[in-house]
Amino acid sequence: MSNQFSQLPLTPALLEALDNQQFKTMTEIQQKALPDILSEKDVLGQAKTGSGKTLTFALGLLQKTDTSSFGVQSLVLCPTRELAEQVAEEIRKLGKRMPNLKVLTLYGGTAIGPQIQSLQHSAHVIVGTPGRIMDLIDKGHLNLWHVKTLVLDEADRMLDMGFEEEMTTVIREVPQERQTLLFSATFPESIKRISQDIQRSPVEVTVTTTH
């Protein structure tokens, strides 16, 4: 099995961005999960911090993003504002060669007004925390009817922080016909239950190394 990104069926724009950032060799989670992710399967990934999960789901969602089409195509739910900013930044860097790609962050603890403003121009990818996203949907400023890829990043932490209800509410707004990628550092019963509720025959990928 090859461990080079260049062997994956990625768009030239993504291969070029990987090359520019000197990403050549895949980490173990990337090697194990990317072929299934790129075949549009649901993936349940368990891997500890530092294993390269962001790049794994970022490549999956960007590969399917059509920047000429309007509407939110991907939603990434994260536990914290800091994580949402980091993830969005990594997606933007990878999407550098995709003209007009718009990645927006939405999280609580900051004024909602500017977020409402930024949503008037829509976005292809939204990265944010469940509570604020739920608020924006409730207030009629955001719809997720065109989402093709749903990602839960650090799902165990979102549960620990008490976001289950908000998460579930937001997920109900996303079409059933979609790809769902769920990542977690640990794998308690609560995560298995959520996976069963929101994923279709997920491929389970577990790694214990970070390289």
Ligand code: ADP
């Ligand atoms: P996780 O979300 O699993 O904790 P991250 O996605 O934040 O891990 O990645 C950790 C670090 O590893 C980041 O600095 C990222 O840029 C880097 N990284 C990810 N994939 C690769 C790779 N294939 N080669 C080199 N560095 C990588």
Ligand code: MG
């Ligand atoms: Mg991470």
